[in-house]
Amino acid sequence: MSVVQKNTSEASKWYLPGILVGLGITAKHLVSNLFNKKQMLTINYPEQKYEYSPRFKGNHVLTVKKDGSLRCTACMLCATNCPAECITIVASEHDDPSVEKYPIKYEIDMLRCVFCGFCEEACPVDAVRMGPEWQTPGLAGSNFHYGIDQLAYRPQLKGGMLSVLDDEERHKSGI
Amino acid sequence: MPKCTINGKEIEVKEGTTIIEAMFKNEQKIAHYCWHPGLSVAGVCRLCMVEIEGNPRLQIACNTVVTEGMKINNASDKVKDAAKWGLDFHLINHPLDCPVCDQAGECGLQDQYMEFGKYDPEMAEKKVKKHKVVDLGPTVVLDSERCILCSRCVRFTDEVSKTSELGIFNRGDRSEIGTVDGKSLDNKYSLNTVDICPVGALTSKDFRFRQRVWYLKDQETICNGCSTGCSIKTYFNREGFYRVKPAYNEQVNSYWMCDEGRDLYKFVNRENRYLKARRKTEAGWEEMIPGAGAKEASALVKGQGDSLALVLTGQYTVEEFETAVASFVQETKSKQVYHWQNHAGKENDFDGFLIRGDKNPNTAGLKKVLSKHGIATSWHEFQSAISSGKLKTVIVAGPENQMHYQEIDTLVKTLAKTKVIWMQSAKNASLEALSVGSWILPMKSYVEKDGTFINYAGLERKFKKVTTVVSEALTLAEGVQLVVGQNLMVKPETNAFIETARRQDQVMLEHRKKNEFVFKRGSL
Ligand code: SF4
Ligand code: SF4
Ligand code: SF4
Numbered sequence: 001m002s003v004v005q006k007n008t009s010e011a012s013k014w015y016l017p018g019i020l021v022g023l024g025i026t027a028k029h030l031v032s033n034l035f036n037k038k039q040m041l042t043i044n045y046p047e048q049k050y051e052y053s054p055r056f057k058g059n060h061v062l063t064v065k066k067d068g069s070l071r072c073t074a075c076m077l078c079a080t081n082c083p084a085e086c087i088t089i090v091a092s093e094h095d096d097p098s099v100e101k102y103p104i105k106y107e108i109d110m111l112r113c114v115f116c117g118f119c120e121e122a123c124p125v126d127a128v129r130m131g132p133e134w135q136t137p138g139l140a141g142s143n144f145h146y147g148i149d150q151l152a153y154r155p156q157l158k159g160g161m162l163s164v165l166d167d168e169e170r171h172k173s174g175i
Numbered sequence: 176m177p178k179c180t181i182n183g184k185e186i187e188v189k190e191g192t193t194i195i196e197a198m199f200k201n202e203q204k205i206a207h208y209c210w211h212p213g214l215s216v217a218g219v220c221r222l223c224m225v226e227i228e229g230n231p232r233l234q235i236a237c238n239t240v241v242t243e244g245m246k247i248n249n250a251s252d253k254v255k256d257a258a259k260w261g262l263d264f265h266l267i268n269h270p271l272d273c274p275v276c277d278q279a280g281e282c283g284l285q286d287q288y289m290e291f292g293k294y295d296p297e298m299a300e301k302k303v304k305k306h307k308v309v310d311l312g313p314t315v316v317l318d319s320e321r322c323i324l325c326s327r328c329v330r331f332t333d334e335v336s337k338t339s340e341l342g343i344f345n346r347g348d349r350s351e352i353g354t355v356d357g358k359s360l361d362n363k364y365s366l367n368t369v370d371i372c373p374v375g376a377l378t379s380k381d382f383r384f385r386q387r388v389w390y391l392k393d394q395e396t397i398c399n400g401c402s403t404g405c406s407i408k409t410y411f412n413r414e415g416f417y418r419v420k421p422a423y424n425e426q427v428n429s430y431w432m433c434d435e436g437r438d439l440y441k442f443v444n445r446e447n448r449y450l451k452a453r454r455k456t457e458a459g460w461e462e463m464i465p466g467a468g469a470k471e472a473s474a475l476v477k478g479q480g481d482s483l484a485l486v487l488t489g490q491y492t493v494e495e496f497e498t499a500v501a502s503f504v505q506e507t508k509s510k511q512v513y514h515w516q517n518h519a520g521k522e523n524d525f526d527g528f529l530i531r532g533d534k535n536p537n538t539a540g541l542k543k544v545l546s547k548h549g550i551a552t553s554w555h556e557f558q559s560a561i562s563s564g565k566l567k568t569v570i571v572a573g574p575e576n577q578m579h580y581q582e583i584d585t586l587v588k589t590l591a592k593t594k595v596i597w598m599q600s601a602k603n604a605s606l607e608a609l610s611v612g613s614w615i616l617p618m619k620s621y622v623e624k625d626g627t628f629i630n631y632a633g634l635e636r637k638f639k640k641v642t643t644v645v646s647e648a649l650t651l652a653e654g655v656q657l658v659v660g661q662n663l664m665v666k667p668e669t670n671a672f673i674e675t676a677r678r679q680d681q682v683m684l685e686h687r688k689k690n691e692f693v694f695k696r697g698s699l
């Protein structure tokens with residue numbers, strides 16, 4: 001181990017000049033914040049919320065079709081791609097042969113998720129997205145395994161989020 | 176014996192061998208869909224193109240016989256181009272259902288596309304729509320859009336199962352696989368069509384959507400469904416077993432297996448197993464750790480002498496029978512070991528292909544062990560000994576595969592006054608009726624142990640443990656040893672890390688050596 005000896009000059013032994021410089025910086029910010037509130041970095045959380053950029057990766061949303069059913073086809077590509085292995089899907093046979101397969105269980109363990117967005121990238125049908133919400137408070141013992149109810153139909157989503165892709169148009173054009 | 180050169184390698188083949196067979200024998204890779212080693216040649220997919228020197232055009236390898244001095248090449252750009260455009264034609268009307276298609280991950284189209292394709296589709300036409308989710312029969316679902324019309328399934332029903340249910344209907348791009356009106360694909364071997372279908376057109380109702388194939392590991396073992404003993408591959412992950420497929424075995428089952436054998440993974444899964452030793456008391460069942468249970472159960476056996484019997488079914492391995500019978504005879508000095516067989520009188524039934532009436536995989540092995548110990552008892556003797564009240568305690572090694580053991584019920588009833596130590600892996604409701612004081616000891620199933628089965632023809636085959644489902648369960652050898660009062664010999668493991676059923680490293684050694692990072696996604 002080597003110890004680096006600081007070169008202590010005579011001037012730095014006088015602590016008062018250092019304090020005065022620091023106070024000067026604080027005073028400068030105080031004055032500029034008083035006259036220009038927009039550039040102030042501190043906000044009054046939680047009354048005031050910070051606006052993240054639209055690319056922000058927050059809590060997942062499962063998008064829905066026009067009729068309100070899930071878009072997800074239970075292909076499990078998101079679960080395969082997820083590095084935290086926190087997505088659990090159970091697939092089942094759908095009555096409608098054009099849908100064929102759909103998830104009867106879709107669960108994300110929010111506490112294991114690292115919010116990397118790989119699931120969103122893997123999804124071939126734009127069924128899972130990272131939403132803008134980032135506050136996920138909960139008491140001890142609350143359930144952080146979000147199921148379909150939470151992911152697709154939580155109250156904030158107001159009945160579900162539609163995807164920009166339109167399947168009907170896609171099918172009509174023969175794709 | 177003609178000699179030929181394939182991709183620069185000189186080989187000698189048997190008269191009449193086709194190029195594709197010669198290539199497979201020499202472990203050369205070639206793309207193909209319609210050719211299957213167990214079926215006749217159709218030559219319809221046109222993917223197996225090879226270049227033959229002196230021949231201006233490419234030829235198909237599956238229907239060209241090797242002749243003396245032939246120079247064959249399937250690695251040239253010309254061949255790759257032919258495969259690529261052949262593939263393009265196959266994919267013109269293909270729906271690309273991969274996300275909902277069960278075949279994804281083991282699909283011929285996906286594999287060959289990654290190998291030869293990687294083009295952008297140039298078709299501007301609309302795709303032809305066909306029938307989806309067609310219920311072909313009790314076991315198979317058809318999606319005609321995904322079918323590439325290789326006709327393997329049709330040839331299978333014509334040539335192997337000889338039931339001829341399937342056919343190709345209509346012409347051109349409207350051709351579809353189907354059954355004649357009112358008929359369904361319903362035979363004892365129907366699920367083989369799902370295995371040989373190179374794409375996801377035929378899917379198994381049982382396996383459909385239950386798991387993606389890349390989450391499954393596979394391991395070969397032997398089917399314990401009947402005395403034929405087909406070689407099989409079991410597919411499993413840590414949640415249990417999901418499906419069974421045949422593995423090639425020239426002497427036994429070729430490329431096929433029966434549909435019933437494919438259900439045999441079910442009783443192996445944890446939810447259908449006894450996990451704890453259970454003793455019946457007046458108040459109900461009492462549970463215990465299996466090993467401790469077996470030790471306690473030995474109180475029923477101690478000093479019983481002639482009033483004790485051991486009943487064996489032909490569903491355990493030769494090694495287990497050997498140890499169990501040897502320690503039973505040694506400790507109790509009794510030779511009352513009986514062979515319990517279901518379906519008396521039907522054991523020689525045979526359907527002409529694979530299915531046999533003797534529903535035990537190792538009847539021959541058990542008989543061999545019994546005769547080695549000089550035991551020649553009959554089931555009638557056992558029954559009269561029971562009805563005369565001579566037997567006070569009976570140790571039963573129950574059947575693992577109970578699909579054809581309706582006799583369990585009758586046996587339990589006849590043993591109503593006897594104390595029973597019943598060793599069994601899978602749950603059975605009839606065992607609830609055992610007499611007070613009886614035991615049920617959980618056994619390991621056939622996928623959880625190494626061993627040997629001897630099939631109807633006397634063919635002795637070893638198999639390896641696939642995985643562990645119930646770790647505390649005992650093997651028959653351990654169970655009988657503990658019950659007759661012996662202690663278990665803990666053998667020093669010669670190689671504790673056997674090469675079987677091991678999870679693959681995420682970064683394989685060869686990649687590591689080259690300092691490449693190729694990750695295997697989709698771990699278990
Ligand atoms: S954001 Fe990343 S860690 Fe979270 S569920 Fe998606 S893939 Fe998994
Ligand atoms: S990748 Fe998309 S469609 Fe597939 S299971 Fe995940 S959310 Fe569903
Ligand atoms: S058959 Fe193959 S290519 Fe076609 S949808 Fe299924 S997995 Fe995809």
Ligand code: SF4
Nearest residue numbers: 322323325326328372
């Ligand atoms: S259903 Fe499968 S096996 Fe039968 S012709 Fe079509 S692709 Fe071939």
Ligand code: FES
Nearest residue numbers: 209220221223237
């Ligand atoms: S495999 Fe040769 S034409 Fe299909």
